[in-house]
Amino acid sequence: MKYMLLIYDRPDTRELFSGPDGEAMREQMDDLMAELTASGELIGGEGLADPAQTRSIRAQDGVPVVTDGPLAEAKEHFGGYLIVDCDTAERATEIALRWPNALFASMEVRPIMNAGGGEDV
């Protein structure tokens, strides 16, 4: 089963990573990535640029309107994701728990929809 692990950042995430605990956190991330690569569970993942570079599109009276900047100022913002293929949801959760953001911001684990299906729904 494939899961997306959504990684949420705080506005000061970059400072955290360049601060005194930064090296330990980067190491933690590298170790986890190495483990997921070796186990054949890692499907992919990306990090996103700073939210200041966002362009947002929102419907206004049925018309899409483009603005610069994120939709709303938030305490946390979506910062990147991993896609993993795991035997169980528990395993996917365990991986998310070990991503550094779980300690200072938040993570979400969400199953990915697939195109297969059984007739015994």
Next chain:
Amino acid sequence: MSSPEAGELEDLLRRLAPQVLGALVRRHGQFDACEDAVQEALIAAARQWPSDGLPDHPRGWLIAVATRRLVDELRAERSRRTREDVVADREERSGPAVGDAAMSARDDALILLFMCCHPALTSASQIALTLRAVGGLSTAEIASAFLVPEATMAQRISRAKQTIKASEMGFELPPDDDRPERLRAVRHVLYLVFNEGYMATAGPDLQRVELAEEAIRITRMLHAMMPADGETTGLLALMLLTHSRRAARVAPDGALIALADQDRSRWDRQSIDHGVALVERALATAAIGPYQLQAAIAALHAEARSAEETDWHQILGLYTLLVRIAPNPVFALNRAVAVAMAKGPDAGLAELAAVESDDRMAGHHRVSAVRAHMLELAGDRDAAAAAYRAAARLTTSLPERRYLESRAAAMQTIEADVETPAPAPTP
């Protein structure tokens, strides 16, 4: 020498792959290096044979080419690692000719299957390695069948090979005491491969390797090696009976068609006849087991000329036996459906309550879908709609979600056709 057709060539190479690998590992040890060498030999054959024609002895050709690759690789490795004990170790293992003649190609394939499905490997690795080493598929083909990047699949295979290397298991059949358990693991891996393929046929990508057919092919091979093993026979029968419905289970637009709504004239009769014959023979001659019972249930569905003529009482009897010999909440859920169909929806709902109390089924979409179906049968359309919608939110399959949403919508159509068939369970 004749030039083989592409399909024929592929069949031949896949059939020979485990025999060639078996011959190599038996002679040289080093499963991981042999496996790479055989893959290269298969690629060379696929490239050369169509233009050069089939060699007189295809198996011998492949063994010769693979051996050459292996020797080259070992030589390169030896010059990388100068330690002599590596060589000594290898010579010792290849030492006394265990007698190629004594051990048949059939045993080789069987030993390979046991090796690839070794309990030390993760389920994902067992599947990947079985398809490559026994099925003769390339890493790219396996990756595309499972919709993962090739690098991910390559990693699973290489990790599986490392685990096998580290375990230092010999190239021999497991001891008699371990056989039943190890055989159970092999059957389970083949079942998982089949299921993956069968479920995927609803997907849009028709270019993928047919995993269901691949699983049937390997199970057929296993069955030929041990025709008296009832559960292997049962597994093959279950696959054939389930696979017989493949043309009828998906609409041209990709929508799933429930068993009760399928056009039964599109079921593959030959596959059904073969499956029925197998399961009858197994039940008559072997110790009973879960695959045989599931196949017997599938056979009752397959033999019903219409959904209405399905013998639900007999199906209920088989499910009752199944949950007794193999307690498992999914079987219990299917049994609840059979109760509803045989004794009415109220009896089914009462049965379902017991299944729902099992933590392992918490949040499972099929519990809600089954509840919805029973409520629909009971005539409680509002509650049925709510349960269909709950099931739609819980499934991770797009076609299933679409199907369940359409059922929910149908419950709320005032002039709804009461005769609209509801989803029926499959074994």
